[in-house]
Amino acid sequence: MMDSLFLRRIIRVPELMVLLAILVVIIGFVIMAPSTFLSARNIGAFLTASAQLGVVAVGAAILIIAGEFDISVGSNYAFTGIVIGLLCTSGGLPTWLAVIIGLMISTSIGLSNGLITLAARIPSFITTLGTWLVWFGLTLAASKGFFVSVRPHDPFIELFGGLLGYQFYASIFWWLGIGIVAIVLLGRTAIGNWIFAVGGNAEAARAVGVPASRVKLFAFSLIGLLAGVSSLFTLGQQGSMAPLYGQNLALQAIAASVIGGCSLSGGAGSVVGAMLGAVLMSMINSGLILAGAPTFWYQTFVGAIVLVAVVINTSISRRVAQMK
Amino acid sequence: MSDGSNGFRLEVRNLAKRFGSVVALQNVSFGVRPGEVVGLVGDNGAGKSTAIKIICGFHKPTSGQILWEGQEISFDSPEQARALGIQTVYQDLALVNTLSIARNFFLHAEPAFRIGPFRFLDVRKMNARTGEILRDIGIKDLNPTTPVSALSGGERQAVAIGRTYYFGGRLLILDEPTSALSVKQTQKVFSIIQEVKAKGASVILIEHNMIHVHEIADRLVVMRHGAVYGDYAKKDVGITDLERILAGVR
Numbered sequence: 001m002m003d004s005l006f007l008r009r010i011i012r013v014p015e016l017m018v019l020l021a022i023l024v025v026i027i028g029f030v031i032m033a034p035s036t037f038l039s040a041r042n043i044g045a046f047l048t049a050s051a052q053l054g055v056v057a058v059g060a061a062i063l064i065i066a067g068e069f070d071i072s073v074g075s076n077y078a079f080t081g082i083v084i085g086l087l088c089t090s091g092g093l094p095t096w097l098a099v100i101i102g103l104m105i106s107t108s109i110g111l112s113n114g115l116i117t118l119a120a121r122i123p124s125f126i127t128t129l130g131t132w133l134v135w136f137g138l139t140l141a142a143s144k145g146f147f148v149s150v151r152p153h154d155p156f157i158e159l160f161g162g163l164l165g166y167q168f169y170a171s172i173f174w175w176l177g178i179g180i181v182a183i184v185l186l187g188r189t190a191i192g193n194w195i196f197a198v199g200g201n202a203e204a205a206r207a208v209g210v211p212a213s214r215v216k217l218f219a220f221s222l223i224g225l226l227a228g229v230s231s232l233f234t235l236g237q238q239g240s241m242a243p244l245y246g247q248n249l250a251l252q253a254i255a256a257s258v259i260g261g262c263s264l265s266g267g268a269g270s271v272v273g274a275m276l277g278a279v280l281m282s283m284i285n286s287g288l289i290l291a292g293a294p295t296f297w298y299q300t301f302v303g304a305i306v307l308v309a310v311v312i313n314t315s316i317s318r319r320v321a322q323m324k
Numbered sequence: 325m326s327d328g329s330n331g332f333r334l335e336v337r338n339l340a341k342r343f344g345s346v347v348a349l350q351n352v353s354f355g356v357r358p359g360e361v362v363g364l365v366g367d368n369g370a371g372k373s374t375a376i377k378i379i380c381g382f383h384k385p386t387s388g389q390i391l392w393e394g395q396e397i398s399f400d401s402p403e404q405a406r407a408l409g410i411q412t413v414y415q416d417l418a419l420v421n422t423l424s425i426a427r428n429f430f431l432h433a434e435p436a437f438r439i440g441p442f443r444f445l446d447v448r449k450m451n452a453r454t455g456e457i458l459r460d461i462g463i464k465d466l467n468p469t470t471p472v473s474a475l476s477g478g479e480r481q482a483v484a485i486g487r488t489y490y491f492g493g494r495l496l497i498l499d500e501p502t503s504a505l506s507v508k509q510t511q512k513v514f515s516i517i518q519e520v521k522a523k524g525a526s527v528i529l530i531e532h533n534m535i536h537v538h539e540i541a542d543r544l545v546v547m548r549h550g551a552v553y554g555d556y557a558k559k560d561v562g563i564t565d566l567e568r569i570l571a572g573v574r
Contacts, residue, residue, distance in 0.1 A: 190434040190443040193423070197431055200422035207414070208491075209432045267422035
């Protein structure tokens with residue numbers, strides 16, 4: 001019988017579980033790939049991968065806490081990258097302008113998901129299932145199915161995702177900065193309180209005057225913006241975007257959020273947890289490669305971790321509920 | 325008071341409400357004073373809900389008057405009634421379970437300081453003030469940072485009533501606050517009602533349990549067939565009388 005205080009603490013600090021999992025994974029891979037897993041190059045590599053996924057996971061966590069989902073985010077990511085690339089190559093725009101237009105587009109795509117969901121009063125899962133395919137199709141149309149590149153070593157793009165050394169890319173620091181802003185926003189501001197409230201009980205929030213629809217639209221727009229930022233990271237690292245990139249991004253970001261303690265029923269969760277969830281997933285990916293395992297094990301691993309995380313979180317919540 | 329309000333904070337006079345050809349209310353008059361609990365009782369369909377919805381601004385009466393502290397008023401929306409201090413505490417809709425008591429208390433009324441576009445929460449003040457309020461209404465054993473999901477049903481209801489009172493509720497409308505609660509939990513809710521009443525709040529209590537309503541109310545307004553059948557001081561009517569009146573035996 002676990003101490004009730006301990007269970008309550010886990011409920012209050014949902015990040016504990018994912019931290020524990022990260023520790024286990026580090027120990028496991030250090031044993032399997034002792035010389036390489038904790039090398040500076042590999043730490044840089046998996047943190048860069050964490051940034052690309054994790055910046056979207058920050059948005060996913062906030063949207064899930066607000067009680068909604070966006071599974072179109074991967075198409076938004078690919079579309080935005082393609083558009084930025086086309087604008088500054090065939091379009092001949094200066095890079096900074098192409099980036100600003102790109103981020104405005106990605107934010108608008110997020111916002112439009114929210115508008116459709118709220119106006120039609122349908123589940124956002126369904127809305128974004130539709131818009132996922134719509135934007136995927138438009139991405140293919142815009143790119144004609146080919147990679148779209150930005151100018152090589154464009155300084156503005158490298159600002160977001162350039163290589164700093166040892167596989168550490170600039171995106172890591174952008175991600176951490178955005179994460180800190182999001183953590184403060186969610187935990188220490190009025191709108192953060194409203195985000196939890198509309199996800200936990202939208203009617204109660206409305207009853208005391210919280211502008212619930214606007215709060216949700218904010219969260220939808222934010223994940224759109226962050227999909228665009230993630231796209232910038234990829235452009236910075238690779239100098240190009242492919243129309244097929246990002247098709248797993250939404251589900252991976254949701255997985256990272258859930259591993260990090262977000263409740264799929266809304267109203268509870270943590271940005272830190274989602275960021276750590278993204279780190280855990282990227283670590284597993286790089287560790288499996290270093291350990292020489294076939295990479296398809298990655299999906300299986302992550303899937304199993306999601307299941308374990310949900311089962312543990314649910315059973316703890318139930319036990320805490322029964323204690324009173 | 326000398327203004328003809330009989331000391332009522334809220335009074336309705338000759339309210340009538342028709343939905344098309346259906347007469348939902350006719351000739352409904354009653355009032356509630358500061359520091360008074362009025363039990364509004366009646367069988368299903370007696371018109372309690374319609375009367376309450378008019379008082380809360382959800383419906384406009386077909387005819388009749390609403391007076392607030394002696395002044396005739398009319399509401400275009402529930403928000404107007406709420407701004408005046410007429411606030412309903414719904415059983416399930418009052419609180420966000422995943423937020424702490426303090427964050428529920430200050431939801432949309434957060435103490436904050438503004439930096440640029442953001443309003444930063446004064447968490448210390450939120451928790452300290454919530455702790456004071458909880459002690460003030462006699463809930464001493466709850467920590468302001470406890471999530472509402474960890475509270476019992478009675479505690480939840482007590483916190484919801486306390487919140488409504490401390491955030492401008494001057495007439496609290498409680499819709500069956502004790503249904504589905506144990507005896508002990510019910511007593512907890514009653515003691516909160518006593519507390520806010522002692523502080524001068526007016527309370528209208530809709531309740532089906534005659535034993536409960538008779539215990540807590542100062543006056544009992546009985547509705548039947550869309551009209552007020554009787555308006556009794558508690559000492560003038562017993563529980564059995566009430567039950568017989570409601571059953572139509574008397």
